[in-house]
Amino acid sequence: QQQVKQSPQSLIVQKGGISIINCAYENTAFDYFPWYQQFPGKGPALLIAIRPDVSEKKEGRFTISFNKSAKQFSLHIMDSQPGDSATYFCAASRMDSSYKLIFGSGTRLLVRP
């Protein structure tokens, strides 16, 4: 049972374009939604995160949009750059003592020069 569904599996965008990655979750108890970025040969690193009390959060070129009623959230990368080429994972967790993260299946982004 996949609790966090992520799409697309892969994405190719031209430099300067907008990259959009979508995630949907099932468990309404989730209350924390981070995005991680992973470069080849490295571990994932926290990129940006949102809580369900806001509908959007922006940090530089990265924006999370959150739709609580639809149980969906998405990552938008504005002005995409070749250096953004990486695998992106959405995740979700409940704010309990374990802080366990449930990850989506990942999106491999390629930004062409």
Added chain:
Amino acid sequence: NAGVTQTPKFQVLKTGQSMTLQCAQDMNHNSMYWYRQDPGMGLRLIYYSASEGTTDKGEVPNGYNVSRLNKREFSLRLESAAPSQTSVYFCASLSRGLREDYGYTFGSGTRLTVV
């Protein structure tokens, strides 16, 4: 700043062999986690330790055991390796900064192949 250190980086095992993956963090974090990463399946939680002295099962614990040796170290053991355990294994510890956001600090991974 070492962060989270995993050893070894690469390993090839024969079916039925055992091994222990080591993980150590130098950030004084309470919580530590073991994930496996497989193509098209994201990262799946194997075991976690919310604090020193405690361990709990995650999504895919079968075939694995863990030990939280002390606050710094959290090891993962495969008692009898199977080809289905071929994967990249990541250890992580929980970072809770001054901001409301929290995140894991991941190690660089152990690429394990079971033949």
